[in-house]
Amino acid sequence: MTLHIVVTAKQVLDPETPLSAFNVADNAVSTAGNIPPVVNGYDEQAVEAALRIKEAHGDAKVTVLSCGTDFALDVIKKPLAMGADELVLLQDAAFENSIDPTMAVAALTAAIRKLGDVDIVISGRQASDWDNAQVPLGVAESLGWAVATIGRKVDVQDGTARVERVLPDGHETVEAPLPAVVTVSNELGTPRYPNMRGIMAARRVQPTVWTVADLDLDGTASPAFELVSLKKPERAVQTEMIAGDDDADAGRKLALRLREERVL
Amino acid sequence: MADALIIGEVSDGAPASATLEGIAAARALGVDQVAVLMPGADSASAASAAIAGGADIVYTVADGPAADGEFDALVDAAQAAVTLSGARYVIGAKTLTGRDVMPRLAFRLGTALASDCSAVSLDDSGRLIATRPVYGGNAEASVACLGSVAVASLRPKSVDALESDASRSGEVLPLEFEANVRTRVLERVEEAGEGVRLENARVVVSGGRGLGGPEPFDSLRELANMLGGAVGASRAACDAGWVPSGYQVGLTGKTVTPDLYIAVGISGASQHMAGCSNSRTLVAINKDAGANIFKEARFGVAGDWQKVLPAFMEQLHELMG
Ligand SMILES: Cc1cc2nc3c(=O)[nH]c(=O)nc-3n(C[C@H](O)[C@H](O)[C@H](O)COP(=O)(O)OP(=O)(O)OC[C@H]3O[C@@H](n4cnc5c(N)ncnc54)[C@H](O)[C@@H]3O)c2cc1C
Numbered sequence: 001m002t003l004h005i006v007v008t009a010k011q012v013l014d015p016e017t018p019l020s021a022f023n024v025a026d027n028a029v030s031t032a033g034n035i036p037p038v039v040n041g042y043d044e045q046a047v048e049a050a051l052r053i054k055e056a057h058g059d060a061k062v063t064v065l066s067c068g069t070d071f072a073l074d075v076i077k078k079p080l081a082m083g084a085d086e087l088v089l090l091q092d093a094a095f096e097n098s099i100d101p102t103m104a105v106a107a108l109t110a111a112i113r114k115l116g117d118v119d120i121v122i123s124g125r126q127a128s129d130w131d132n133a134q135v136p137l138g139v140a141e142s143l144g145w146a147v148a149t150i151g152r153k154v155d156v157q158d159g160t161a162r163v164e165r166v167l168p169d170g171h172e173t174v175e176a177p178l179p180a181v182v183t184v185s186n187e188l189g190t191p192r193y194p195n196m197r198g199i200m201a202a203r204r205v206q207p208t209v210w211t212v213a214d215l216d217l218d219g220t221a222s223p224a225f226e227l228v229s230l231k232k233p234e235r236a237v238q239t240e241m242i243a244g245d246d247d248a249d250a251g252r253k254l255a256l257r258l259r260e261e262r263v264l
Numbered sequence: 265m266a267d268a269l270i271i272g273e274v275s276d277g278a279p280a281s282a283t284l285e286g287i288a289a290a291r292a293l294g295v296d297q298v299a300v301l302m303p304g305a306d307s308a309s310a311a312s313a314a315i316a317g318g319a320d321i322v323y324t325v326a327d328g329p330a331a332d333g334e335f336d337a338l339v340d341a342a343q344a345a346v347t348l349s350g351a352r353y354v355i356g357a358k359t360l361t362g363r364d365v366m367p368r369l370a371f372r373l374g375t376a377l378a379s380d381c382s383a384v385s386l387d388d389s390g391r392l393i394a395t396r397p398v399y400g401g402n403a404e405a406s407v408a409c410l411g412s413v414a415v416a417s418l419r420p421k422s423v424d425a426l427e428s429d430a431s432r433s434g435e436v437l438p439l440e441f442e443a444n445v446r447t448r449v450l451e452r453v454e455e456a457g458e459g460v461r462l463e464n465a466r467v468v469v470s471g472g473r474g475l476g477g478p479e480p481f482d483s484l485r486e487l488a489n490m491l492g493g494a495v496g497a498s499r500a501a502c503d504a505g506w507v508p509s510g511y512q513v514g515l516t517g518k519t520v521t522p523d524l525y526i527a528v529g530i531s532g533a534s535q536h537m538a539g540c541s542n543s544r545t546l547v548a549i550n551k552d553a554g555a556n557i558f559k560e561a562r563f564g565v566a567g568d569w570q571k572v573l574p575a576f577m578e579q580l581h582e583l584m585g
Contacts, residue, residue, distance in 0.1 A: 015400055015535070019556060024403045099398065099405055101376050128535075130398050130405075131515065134367035134377050141371040146446040147335075149364050162450075168360055168463075168518060169510045172452040180447075185516070186499065187509050224376035225407035228393060233404045237546075240563050241553075247567035251575030254547070254565050259583050263524055263545045264491070 003060040005050045008123040009043040011068055011076050015128040027230045039078050042124025045184045047079040048191040049154045050122050061085050067095050067107045080202035081194030087207040094212050099130050100225040105138035110215035125150050125183045140181035148176045152187035266299035266321055269351035271342050274304030279314045282357035284425035287318040293386050301345040303330040315434035318426045323439040335364045337443035342369045344441030353392055356417040366417040375411035382422045401534035421521045460494045467493025468522045473500035474529020487577055498530045514539035528569045532557025
């Protein structure tokens with residue numbers, strides 16, 4: 001039986017966007033200039049985890065699911081270029097990127113049900129835009145599947161997912177019966193770069209597009225939140241720069257200044 | 265019946281600090297009755313401390329998988345506690361456990377989680393207003409929770425716990441529920457380093473990509489030792505393998521609030537600052553005078569740490585005799 005791995009991948013604003021180009025106005029975030037979006041970093045790690053399982057397993061298929069409104073195809077095809085087999089875009093105005101994860105959870109859940117034969121869903125631990133860290137957990141609850149989070153290593157064997165989880169001071173190994181939802185973290189390691197062959201192959205793949213009409217969204221929960229305000233945080237720090245004749249002198253002056261302020 | 269329910273944790277026989285912070289946050293909402301769920305072998309003995317900390321009702325779970333910290337069972341326990349308490353506001357914390365349990369609980373209750381909040385309050389109609397950093401801390405959102413139950417998790421150390429009041433009284437009730445555990449822990453490996461714990465340290469010396477390798481962290485350790493502190497790191501330094509991931513300070517690492525935080529060779533990305541910006545005094549050493557860290561630091565030196573740090577430490581030695 002072919003092992004069917006679904007990876008969820010979100011297109012997000014580049015989190016490396018310089019602060020000067022990061023704008024918050026009218027309860028929305030935007031970037032100045034033409035900074036292209038990226039695949040959420042942890043989701044690239046999810047793709048990497050899926051490809052490692054595929055390599056170990058041999059008979060496996062990796063389907064990438066992405067939920068949104070506007071996709072930059074060359075960006076969202078990156079998982080294909082890395083080696084994933086299929087891309088399904090859940091694309092509809094109803095899937096507008098929102099701080100409320102309710103709709104994304106419903107759409108992904110419906111899509112996984114529609115795919116039908118999914119054994120494991122692998123997701124990044126959180127998306128770098130709303131930092132909600134809950135869509136995969138919501139999908140697991142909606143599907144009634146087992147969960148293991150913040151993995152740095154994921155193996156599939158004998159109908160279970162074995163996940164090495166990152167702990168604040170150590171790690172643990174857990175076992176979840178399939179079908180399961182697993183989230184991964186940066187400790188998994190740097191995701192592979194697409195090679196030329198992968199990029200060429202990805203170009204030829206046409207993503208499948210599903211809209212609201214293609215998904216069974218009956219019973220979707222009503223919205224959880226209303227956004228009241230979105231703004232840049234205020235920073236009230238008065239920075240005092242300590243200078244000296246040279247770097248070493250500045251270092252000494254720093255110690256003296258901290259002593260003067262009774263910080264040391 | 266209670267108005268607010270805290271999804272709590274027991275740590276070393278007492279309510280975890282994040283749990284006491286959650287109780288304080290619920291009390292600050294001005295609600296009548298605050299209940300707290302406290303699964304753990306020491307559940308009963310921790311209950312009195314929770315009551316002294318502001319709780320009116322404590323639900324205990326002294327044995328079984330929830331007491332052992334199995335996430336699946338904790339979600340089941342939390343769901344049962346919500347039903348039993350009838351709470352309209354459910355508050356947890358972004359701890360290791362809360363990261364898993366709180367979102368799952370929220371979806372089971374037919375809503376979603378306001379996660380990693382820095383503050384919660386009520387509006388005129390009694391809706392929970394949750395304020396939380398988003399976009400790595402580059403923006404701050406306030407949301408009104410719309411469901412019949414509002415579920416939020418607090419970022420640790422965002423709220424002060426209440427002064428413990430031993431004269432307070434409350435009710436302690438064992439919680440009954442059915443646990444359905446599917447994901448099982450096979451093995452746990454603790455890698456806690458020696459010395460002061462990073463989360464509790466009064467002084468934290470952190471290093472970033474600018475250190476260039478693992479060896480310079482020895483200097484940071486020496487400085488931390490001099491000050492009775494602990495060593496932290498940026499994610500870049502952890503990802504490079506220079507220090508273990510347990511050193512990571514930030515949005516997806518540890519939250520620290522020391523009296524003194526010294527950042528060496530760290531650019532000050534918002535996701536890093538999310539873990540240290542509540543430090544009392546932040547000091548930065550970075551060779552790039554335009555680095556973001558200098559917008560957040562109280563004191564800064566724009567220079568090469570290889571020159572700044574040894575001289576700083578030498579002077580410090582002299583000052584400290
Ligand atoms: C969703 C998400 C979550 C994240 N979570 C975290 C987190 O929890 N914690 C975290 O830290 N990061 C986190 N990050 C990553 C974060 O965005 C930054 O990439 C990271 O913090 C950068 O680490 P750094 O400052 O060490 O490296 P850099 O940004 O590369 O900065 C290195 C600095 O060193 C300085 N430098 C170089 N040489 C010297 C020298 N000789 N002397 C003095 N200074 C020198 C440079 O001027 C530069 O400012 C997260 C990112 C995302 C998207």
